[in-house]
Amino acid sequence: MEQHLLPLNGIHLNIHVAGPETGRPVWLLHGFPECWHSWREQIPVLVAAGYRVFVPEMRGYGASSAPAAVEDYRLLALCGDIQTALDAFGHERTCVVGHDWGAVVAWHLALLEPVRIQALATLSVPFxxxxxxxxxxxxxxxxxxxxxxxxxxxxxxxxxxxxxxxIDRTLLAFMQGGNADALFLAPRPADSRLLDGLPAATLPDWCSPEDFAQYRKAFAGRGFRGALNWYRNFERNWQDTEALAGRKVEQPTLFIIGARDPVATLEAFTLERMPLQVPDLRLHRLEDAGHWLQSEKAETVNALLLDFLGQTYPA
Incomplete structure (x- = not known):
């Protein structure tokens, strides 16, 4: 695994790279509150299939820069980090895979880069x-x-x-599928805090102590401010994307969501309308899965991803 601390757009983006230098590039974009290591089950499988894999720590996470200003985390800035990184590595054609907030970035990269992004795979967050x-x-x-x-x-x-x-309690609370309804769906007073009343959580089966140490490392010493700032730009993002209104995602697209993911409930209307905006869509709902798909159901996700890439973006 190579590691590149790439200067771009006034920050440094930490990018992990693996696979043959001649392999076609695939970019893996993580979400909240995650880190590059959340793709640990996909990296070796993609490399074995002949791809060269690029896994950034997104702006605000890990060894990447975390600027102080809220507006520095607007969506077009986050997309711009990946676009500039694509330029730096000389990628004229690529595939982008995104989970959670990484999916949001991936969807918009597909709109912004209809030629360069040849295939798209998104997990958990529809469009x-x-x-x-x-x-x-x-x-x-x-x-x-x-x-x-x-x-x-x-x-x-x-x-x-x-x-x-x-930090440990926070990460464990998000990782626990059993807490998902209490965190995101159960009615609570407006003055509640996020973790109020939640029972102590333990590591889920899909995350070893060694894996958890990597998640902790992404936030230790800096906390969650940079990651939370992604959520504080909805109005700016809406204004910034006016030129994209009505534009469809034309690339071949794989979308996977867990039936037990709160997003499936919160974004039910978006899921229903998604085929209208994504005409070349392969949608898969995993019945016994929550939000952390690429870890919870790694074998299934890997099989779907490899099959999709083999059809649309062969190594």
Whole structure:
């Protein structure tokens, strides 16, 4: 595994690279609260298939820079990091795979780079085009008077005080599939904190102590502020993407979601409308899976990914 600390766009992006130098590039983009190591089950499989794999620690995570300003985490800046990195490595054609927030970046890279991004695979977060108004406005209306985690993340410093106080507890709470409904779906008073009332969590089966140490490393010493700032730009993102309104994702696209993922409930309308905006879509719902698909169901995800790449982006 090579490691590149790449200067770009006023920051440094830490990128892990593996696979034959002649292999076609595949980019793996992680989400929240994750790290490059969340793709540990996919990297060797893709390398064995002949691909050269690029796995960045996204802006705000791990050894990558974490600028202080909230606006430095707007969506087009996050996309710009990957676009500039593609330039630096000389990638004229590539495939992008994204999970969670990494999926959001991947969807928009496909819109911004319709030629360079030849195939797209996204996990957990669907896409149905630019909404008619900023998502944060919709959330404030729908969740007026009760707790919503995205609304809780909006005020800088508030969520950080809770989440940074015990990084291990925070990460374990997100990793535990059994807590998902309590974290994201169960009705709670508006003045609740994210982790209030949650039982102590242990490591899930899909994360060893050695793996967990890598997740912890991504936040130790810096906390969650950079990662949380991704959530604080919904209005800016909506304004910035006006030129993309109505544009469809034309690339061959693989989408995988877990039936037990809270996103499947929260984004049911988006899931229903997604084929209208993604005409070349292969959608798979994994019945016995939650949000952390590439770890929970690594063999299934790997098989779907390799089959998709073999058809649309062969090594």
């Amino acid at each position: 149905a085009g630019r909404p008619r108004r900023p998502a944060i406005e919709i959330l404030r209306k729908v969740h007026a008077g009760h707790f919503n985690y995205i609304l809780y993340f909006q005020e800088p410093g508030v969520a950080e005080r809770e989440l940074d106080a015990d």
